[in-house]
Amino acid sequence: METVLLILHYAGLFLILLGSVFLFLGALGIYRMPDLYNRLQAGTKASTLGAMSTILGVGLIQPSWFIKLFIIVIFIALANPLSSHALARASYKAGVKPIITSDTDEYAAVADEAGRPKTEKNTQTL
Amino acid sequence: MKKQSIRFKNYFYTFTLLWLLWYAFTTSLQPAELTVGAVLSLFVAWITVKYFDCCDPILIYPGRIVYFVGYFFVFLRALIKANFDVARRVINPKLPINPGIVKFESKLHNRFAKMVLANSITLTPGTLTVDVIGNTFYIHWIDVKGGDPETAYKEIAEPFERILLKIYG
Amino acid sequence: MTAIVINIALMLIGTAAFIGLLRFVKGPTAADRAVASDTLSVIGIAGLVLLAYVFRRYIYTDLALVYAVLGFIGIIVIARFIERAL
Numbered sequence: 557m558e559t560v561l562l563i564l565h566y567a568g569l570f571l572i573l574l575g576s577v578f579l580f581l582g583a584l585g586i587y588r589m590p591d592l593y594n595r596l597q598a599g600t601k602a603s604t605l606g607a608m609s610t611i612l613g614v615g616l617i618q619p620s621w622f623i624k625l626f627i628i629v630i631f632i633a634l635a636n637p638l639s640s641h642a643l644a645r646a647s648y649k650a651g652v653k654p655i656i657t658s659d660t661d662e663y664a665a666v667a668d669e670a671g672r673p674k675t676e677k678n679t680q681t682l
Numbered sequence: 683m684k685k686q687s688i689r690f691k692n693y694f695y696t697f698t699l700l701w702l703l704w705y706a707f708t709t710s711l712q713p714a715e716l717t718v719g720a721v722l723s724l725f726v727a728w729i730t731v732k733y734f735d736c737c738d739p740i741l742i743y744p745g746r747i748v749y750f751v752g753y754f755f756v757f758l759r760a761l762i763k764a765n766f767d768v769a770r771r772v773i774n775p776k777l778p779i780n781p782g783i784v785k786f787e788s789k790l791h792n793r794f795a796k797m798v799l800a801n802s803i804t805l806t807p808g809t810l811t812v813d814v815i816g817n818t819f820y821i822h823w824i825d826v827k828g829g830d831p832e833t834a835y836k837e838i839a840e841p842f843e844r845i846l847l848k849i850y851g
Numbered sequence: 852m853t854a855i856v857i858n859i860a861l862m863l864i865g866t867a868a869f870i871g872l873l874r875f876v877k878g879p880t881a882a883d884r885a886v887a888s889d890t891l892s893v894i895g896i897a898g899l900v901l902l903a904y905v906f907r908r909y910i911y912t913d914l915a916l917v918y919a920v921l922g923f924i925g926i927i928v929i930a931r932f933i934e935r936a937l
Contacts, residue, residue: 569856572901576860576867578765579894583867585772586874586890592883593822594781595874597810598772599890601764604805607897610860611915614904623706624912625900631919632893637804637811639889639926644812644822646934647882658782658826663812666820 564616571613578606591655592647600640607632648672689731696727696734746849753845760806760841767807771824782826786835788817788843795850802842809838857905864898885929892922 585598608629615625648654648663651672704719771778790796800811800819808824819839827837871894875887896915903911 565853569853572860573856575897576863576901578769579897580863580867580870581765581769581772582890583870583874583894585768586887587870588772588777590777590779591781592880592886593810593812594779594824595883595886597808597822597824598768599886600810601761601805602768602772603890603893605761605765607893610864610897611900614900618904621909621912623709624916627703627706628896628900628912628916628919631916631923632896633805634801635919635923636889636893637801639923639930640886641800641804641811642927642930643882643885643889643933644810646930647880647885648812650882650933652880652882654781654783654822656782658780658823660782660784660826662785663783663820666813666815 561619564619568613568616571609571616573613575606575609575611575613578602578609580606582606592652593644593654596640596644600636604632604636607636692731692734693727696731697723700726749845749849753842753849756841756845757802757805760802764805764807778825780825781822783812783820783822784826784831784834784838785818785820786831786839788819788839790817790843790846790850792850795846799839799842799846803838806838806842857901860901861898861905864894864901868894868898882933885926885933888929889922889926892918892926896922 579602582599582602585602586595589595589598611625611629611632615622615629648667649670649672654661700723701719704723705716708715708719788796788799790799796814796817800814803809803819803821804811810822810824811819812822813820821834821838823834823838827833868891871887871891875884875891878884878887896919899911899915899918903909903915
């Protein structure tokens with residue numbers, strides 16, 4: 557029993573360290589990427605796995621907290637992609653232009669049909 | 683008659699799910715707590731039952747559970763790969779990206795399955811779901827390997843959709 | 852060992868929050884700020900759970916859960932607002 561707890565403890569510490577490194581990389585991605593959509597890409601993936609791994613690590617160190625921390629993890633795994641998807645669609649329809657270097661932008665036609673503004677001037681405010 | 687029983691079934695599943703969630707939050711078996719939980723679950727189930735179409739007892743057959751576990755491991759592998767991919771791109775001083783938005787057609791019909799597919803695509807290497815209209819997925823791809831829908835489908839969605847089609851198809 | 856790892860993790864999370872805040876201040880459009888705030892809330896949740904362990908307070912995890920739910924709803928509302936009114 558003692559050994560099992562010790563193994564769980566070290567596994568938890570490893571997960572916490574890994575998770576915080578990924579959270580840091582996610583924030584760095586938010587800062588360094590050139591446009592909103594690439595920022596969302598870097599931010600969502602890294603922060604989701606980072607937070608999940610950190611929280612599960614704490615759950616392994618404190619096994620009596622595990623159920624509640626597991627609910628938080630499930631909620632983050634379900635909600636974080638949804639919110640980034642909502643943000644991406646909303647800002648595309650509001651006229652925030654993506655940087656496209658590969659000549660494929662299939663969504664532009666759909667957004668124009670939905671009434672995307674032609675100028676970007678009003679997205680600079682607020 | 684058929685419609686009535688389906689609605690009752692949905693009420694039952696929503697209520698059970700909410701009550702289990704309540705128990706997970708409180709983690710206490712005192713009668714007062716359980717009663718309050720049951721009353722609140724009934725109330726919330728009454729409001730939200732019309733949005734509840736994800737689960738069915740059909741999903742608890744053993745074969746499907748095997749596929750769910752398999753899906754989980756495929757997803758976890760893709761998630762970890764995605765994070766090292768992000769780390770590689772972010773740390774590289776030259777920012778190696780080649781972004782574009784591609785589209786493909788999905789074969790799934792169930793709404794919940796489409797949500798799972800869209801979320802999985804967002805969390806896997808270099809892709810972000812921008813919009814889902816009907817069965818057409820619009821994907822922001824950080825490193826486009828081919829603009830046509832077939833290549834996009836093969837590269838992005840196939841490993842997930844193969845399993846989801848076996849569960850929901 | 853445990854203390855060192857937890858300290859390193861807290862430092863990394865703190866730095867991450869600071870970098871996210873830089874993007875929040877800088878971001879040219881409102882949508883960029885919303886992205887930064889989304890990431891900041893997830894970083895905050897992880898930090899809260901870690902602090903709950905540091906102070907051995909189970910009740911702080913409730914705070915993290917509520918923050919997760921409210922942060923998600925807030926981002927959805929901001930996204931609706933950007934889509935319609937910006």
